[in-house]
Amino acid sequence: MPTVEFEGKTMDLDEDGFLQNPGLWSETVAQYFADQEGLGRLTDEHWKVVNMIRNYYLQFGVAPMIRKVVKDTGFELKYIYTLFPSGPAKGACKIAGLPKPTGCV
Amino acid sequence: MPGVGLPPLEQNVPPIALRNYGKWVDHEELRPGVLKHVAESGEACYTVRAGMPTNARVSTALARRIAGLADEFAEGHLRLTRRHSLELVGVDPARIDELTERLRKLGLPVGGTGRTFRNTVSCTGWIHCQFAATDAPAVAKAISDELYEDFLRERYPAKLKISISGCVNQCGEGSTADIGIIGVHRDLPRVIDEEVARCEIPLIVSVCPTGAIKPKPPKSVQVDPERCIHCVACAAPCQGMQIGDPETDGLAVVVGGKAGNSGSGPAFAKFVIPYLPNRPPRWPEVVQAVRRIVDLWVREARRDERIGDWISRIGWERFFQKTGLPVSEKHLDGYVLWPMSARTGVRFHW
Amino acid sequence: MLIVQLACPKCGFVIEQYRADQLETDAQKQKRYQYLRKKQTLCPSCLTQTSKLEERRVEVEAAPEAELLAEGPSEAAPVGEGPTATPLCDELERGPWPSHVTELKQTRYHLQMYEEGLRQKKTQWGFGGYTSIPGVASGILMRASARPDIAKGANLVRAFCPSGTFYSTKTLRALCDVADRHGYGILHLHATTCDIEVLGVPKEELRATVDELVAAGLDVGSTGDAYRNCQECIGPLRCEMVLVDSVAMRQAYFTRFLDDVQYPRFPHKIKFKLSGCPNDCTRSQQKGDLAIVGVFRDPPTINEARLDGWVRNGGDMAHIARMCPTRAMEWDGRRLTIDAEACVRCMYCINKCPAIRPGGDRGVAVLAGGKMRGKYGPLQPVVIAPFVPAIPPDFKEVFDLCAKITDVYDEHARRKERLGDFIYRTGIDEFCRLVGVPATAQQMTAPRVNPFYHWTPEELQASRKEGE
Numbered sequence: 001m002p003t004v005e006f007e008g009k010t011m012d013l014d015e016d017g018f019l020q021n022p023g024l025w026s027e028t029v030a031q032y033f034a035d036q037e038g039l040g041r042l043t044d045e046h047w048k049v050v051n052m053i054r055n056y057y058l059q060f061g062v063a064p065m066i067r068k069v070v071k072d073t074g075f076e077l078k079y080i081y082t083l084f085p086s087g088p089a090k091g092a093c094k095i096a097g098l099p100k101p102t103g104c105v
Numbered sequence: 106m107p108g109v110g111l112p113p114l115e116q117n118v119p120p121i122a123l124r125n126y127g128k129w130v131d132h133e134e135l136r137p138g139v140l141k142h143v144a145e146s147g148e149a150c151y152t153v154r155a156g157m158p159t160n161a162r163v164s165t166a167l168a169r170r171i172a173g174l175a176d177e178f179a180e181g182h183l184r185l186t187r188r189h190s191l192e193l194v195g196v197d198p199a200r201i202d203e204l205t206e207r208l209r210k211l212g213l214p215v216g217g218t219g220r221t222f223r224n225t226v227s228c229t230g231w232i233h234c235q236f237a238a239t240d241a242p243a244v245a246k247a248i249s250d251e252l253y254e255d256f257l258r259e260r261y262p263a264k265l266k267i268s269i270s271g272c273v274n275q276c277g278e279g280s281t282a283d284i285g286i287i288g289v290h291r292d293l294p295r296v297i298d299e300e301v302a303r304c305e306i307p308l309i310v311s312v313c314p315t316g317a318i319k320p321k322p323p324k325s326v327q328v329d330p331e332r333c334i335h336c337v338a339c340a341a342p343c344q345g346m347q348i349g350d351p352e353t354d355g356l357a358v359v360v361g362g363k364a365g366n367s368g369s370g371p372a373f374a375k376f377v378i379p380y381l382p383n384r385p386p387r388w389p390e391v392v393q394a395v396r397r398i399v400d401l402w403v404r405e406a407r408r409d410e411r412i413g414d415w416i417s418r419i420g421w422e423r424f425f426q427k428t429g430l431p432v433s434e435k436h437l438d439g440y441v442l443w444p445m446s447a448r449t450g451v452r453f454h455w
Numbered sequence: 456m457l458i459v460q461l462a463c464p465k466c467g468f469v470i471e472q473y474r475a476d477q478l479e480t481d482a483q484k485q486k487r488y489q490y491l492r493k494k495q496t497l498c499p500s501c502l503t504q505t506s507k508l509e510e511r512r513v514e515v516e517a518a519p520e521a522e523l524l525a526e527g528p529s530e531a532a533p534v535g536e537g538p539t540a541t542p543l544c545d546e547l548e549r550g551p552w553p554s555h556v557t558e559l560k561q562t563r564y565h566l567q568m569y570e571e572g573l574r575q576k577k578t579q580w581g582f583g584g585y586t587s588i589p590g591v592a593s594g595i596l597m598r599a600s601a602r603p604d605i606a607k608g609a610n611l612v613r614a615f616c617p618s619g620t621f622y623s624t625k626t627l628r629a630l631c632d633v634a635d636r637h638g639y640g641i642l643h644l645h646a647t648t649c650d651i652e653v654l655g656v657p658k659e660e661l662r663a664t665v666d667e668l669v670a671a672g673l674d675v676g677s678t679g680d681a682y683r684n685c686q687e688c689i690g691p692l693r694c695e696m697v698l699v700d701s702v703a704m705r706q707a708y709f710t711r712f713l714d715d716v717q718y719p720r721f722p723h724k725i726k727f728k729l730s731g732c733p734n735d736c737t738r739s740q741q742k743g744d745l746a747i748v749g750v751f752r753d754p755p756t757i758n759e760a761r762l763d764g765w766v767r768n769g770g771d772m773a774h775i776a777r778m779c780p781t782r783a784m785e786w787d788g789r790r791l792t793i794d795a796e797a798c799v800r801c802m803y804c805i806n807k808c809p810a811i812r813p814g815g816d817r818g819v820a821v822l823a824g825g826k827m828r829g830k831y832g833p834l835q836p837v838v839i840a841p842f843v844p845a846i847p848p849d850f851k852e853v854f855d856l857c858a859k860i861t862d863v864y865d866e867h868a869r870r871k872e873r874l875g876d877f878i879y880r881t882g883i884d885e886f887c888r889l890v891g892v893p894a895t896a897q898q899m900t901a902p903r904v905n906p907f908y909h910w911t912p913e914e915l916q917a918s919r920k921e922g923e
């Protein structure tokens with residue numbers, strides 16, 4: 001299992017680079033993941049999505065449905081895909097420190 | 106970049122189909138595997154249909170050979186049917202025999218139209234899937250070998266479609282077909298606590314249809330063995346829910362499914378053999394069961410009666426009696442939609 | 456040009472051939488050639504197992520048929536892995552039906568994974584599923600290996616089949632090139648939903664694979680919780696039954712919904728199937744989350760002259776009349792009549808006798824909620840609207856209704872709840888109310904038998920007012 005050292009903490013990642021222990025997440029960790037994804041500096045719009053997903057996850061224990069993300073952030077789906085080119089699941093959830101949202105095919 | 110959608114028709118559709126778009130008036134089957142369609146203009150279009158390797162796995166080597174044949178015999182076009190058989194469309198009628206021979210040399214039998222055994226549909230099974238309780242491609246191959254002659258010749262009262270899936274997800278269908286083979290798990294999901302801790306536990310709990318899964322604090326779940334119906338739903342969203350045991354996995358046989366509205370209308374197939382063990386590489390019990398059902402149907406059904414039609418005429422009582430398949434409480438549906446298959450009147454077949 | 460052929464010693468069928476000059480210089484071809492010479496082979500033509508292929512050298516004039524040249528796997532199967540390495544797989548090459556193992560053997564798929572599966576009676580693949588890369592939100596599936604000692608995991612890429620599932624050989628060859636370049640060299644033609652699958656693509660090559668497929672005219676998608684590839688029947692391209700233009704309808708689907716197909720956003724997957732007539736060649740009435748089926752309302756028409764001829768040529772009308780599911784047909788040996796009130800437009804007589812054709816007044820029925828598993832097991836889709844006008848080129852009424860149905864689903868369903876399960880949970884009455892379609896007699900096999908209705912306060916209010 002790959003690990004990264006970050007701010008003195010060792011973080012386990014899964015093979016797709018998702019944080020294994022969501023408790024270790026912080027805003028700097030989010031920026032680190034964003035760099036990994038090649039997004040550069042996170043903008044307010046990125047943060048709006050990331051915070052929405054993270055808060056929902058902390059409240060309900062699951063990633064929100066995409067419709068919910070679209071509704072709560074007010075962004076169009078395609079725009080979210082522009083913000084996070086690997087998509088809300090693989091991109092935004094990773095940056096928000098959620099476990100990998102799964103579900104086959 | 107994705108985002109372009111479908112290619113224009115002209116790119117792949119042969120000119121004969123474009124010329125007569127929506128103007129077909131008639132068709133007949135000249136012999137198994139050879140169809141003649143006639144358009145308004147009087148133009149005739151000859152199609153040769155052939156079986157493809159089981160599981161629709163095609164190496165690029167074979168695909169290129171097929172492309173070579175299509176260039177030679179069908180003006181550079183080919184088609185795959187909804188059951189994944191191969192069709193060369195617009196063949197010169199004088200060269201059909203030659204084409205049949207060339208296809209045979211590639212190992213592809215010509216047939217599968219009319220009252221025949223059709224190309225099987227199957228899922229990827231142990232070739233490539235994590236859930237497979239049985240190997241659908243191998244079962245498909247064993248059955249196709251057994252019924253090979255019936256693909257070439259019209260020996261049946263109606264068509265016979267067989268579909269095989271490695272598990273109850275039914276990616277390769279099963280319930281849709283005249284005879285379906287469906288892999289079944291019978292063990293309880295094994296919960297790997299460390300893995301489950303990293304999954305979305307509320308989702309695992311909510312996908313279980315019987316409420317068999319309960320959270321187990323701090324970060325795992327437990328499965329109630331009394332309630333689990335081995336449906337594999339919990340295994341899909343989480344790596345930590347593992348189902349499958351080589352000693353108890355196997356497959357079930359369903360019969361009587363059908364898609365079109367013609368005659369009795371669309372219906373799902375019904376479970377007649379709840380469990381058979383896995384016996385790779387050739388699953389002799391399954392082949393034998395299929396053989397027995399097919400032979401009886403061929404002997405007893407009236408013309409145009411698919412297996413489901415035949416059974417609804419003679420009744421399930423007679424079906425079980427004649428096939429010698431045992432009836433058990435596993436045939437009675439106890440799940441949420443159970444009243445759909447329980448009988449209410451006393452109009453019995455004896 | 457000198458050609459080296461490996462042929463079946465019994466029937467002479469050429470199993471592979473190489474250009475002699477290439478065989479001398481190309482190490483991979485040599486390896487493959489040596490391997491084939493040592494290996495037991497099943498001749499695809501006469502089906503005999505041969506221990507040794509016959510080598511022949513022939514001089515040909517022009518360039519030989521390209522496809523007969525050994526251009527399959529560029530990486531040769533390892534030498535020394537003789538027939539004993541995969542005895543169970545080899546067994547599956549026996550018998551007359553073309554075998555998937557024979558195909559797998561000609562590619563870089565790791566056959567030992569399959570062999571171990573058959574030996575242990577257990578899949579050797581691990582947890583995989585939907586995945587995406589930047590710019591490709593739908594169309595990629597990850598297949599993980601549970602046996603990294605044998606093979607690494609890989610990805611597969613799904614592309615939509617072209618209209619009518621026709622391929623020009625140019626498209627097919629381009630597809631082969633992509634599969635050879637980036638994958639195992641094996642295609643799934645087709646997967647069950649009629650997607651093309653290119654298997655065995657490593658992560659780094661996904662982007663290139665997708666771009667090359669798209670360049671060949673095969674756009675990718677059909678994975679994840681999105682609208683999936685939509686299957687249409689061959690319809691106008693080669694079928695005389697066709698009532699509505701299924702092929703144009705699928706094109707309209709992709710024009711209108713491409714974003715919904717390529718950007719997953721729904722609670723679960725949604726599979727569309729379009730059939731041009733009630734024969735339903737796409738099996739939509741069993742598997743379609745949304746099933747669109749061509750229907751006609753006027754009774755079947757009878758062409759008297761043609762019927763006479765057909766009967767004179769041995770057509771058995773008495774049998775057809777007997778098999779009509781509603782006994783709507785009357786045949787006295789000379790005249791045929793169809794009772795328009797009894798007939799359910801099932802197509803049986805039309806399929807069997809060319810003198811009977813579908814009637815006019817055509818449109819589509821829209822059904823929703825079919826699936827093969829999910830919470831309540833296999834469910835057939837139920838009729839939402841029995842007749843919707845199907846007007847090309849955009850089939851607006853039909854697709855507006857579909858979009859409305861999936862909007863309601865998107866709004867109200869739970870995560871990973873299929874449309875059919877959602878309808879079952881809410882009830883068909885509530886579902887139709889949410890979608891805003893009126894109830895019709897065609898929607899039920901019979902009206903309800905239980906007396907437990909729901910009445911709204913407004914409905915009660917209305918009665919009170921009347922009483923005043």
Ligand code: HEM
Nearest residue numbers: 104105234274275276341583646647648649650742827828
């Ligand atoms: C890793 C897990 C799975 C794999 C590898 C897998 C693989 C496949 C493949 C290859 C197809 C053919 C697809 C196509 O042509 O586009 C398919 C179709 C299908 N899958 Fe799966 N599947 C998986 C999980 C599931 C699950 C969890 C369900 C149920 C919710 C499911 C239900 C189906 C059904 C019903 C079809 C047939 C659809 C049709 O014919 O239209 N599969 N699957």
Ligand code: SF4
Nearest residue numbers: 228234237271272276
């Ligand atoms: S039916 Fe089951 S075994 Fe077959 S591909 Fe689907 S999930 Fe895998």
Ligand code: SF4
Nearest residue numbers: 313333334336337339
């Ligand atoms: S296999 Fe199905 S019934 Fe059993 S625990 Fe998992 S989800 Fe529940």
Ligand code: SF4
Nearest residue numbers: 688694697731732736
């Ligand atoms: S569904 Fe009807 S129109 Fe379409 S191909 Fe089948 S028979 Fe023809």
Ligand code: SF4
Nearest residue numbers: 779798799801802804
């Ligand atoms: S369409 Fe069907 S119901 Fe109507 S007359 Fe023909 S066979 Fe009978």
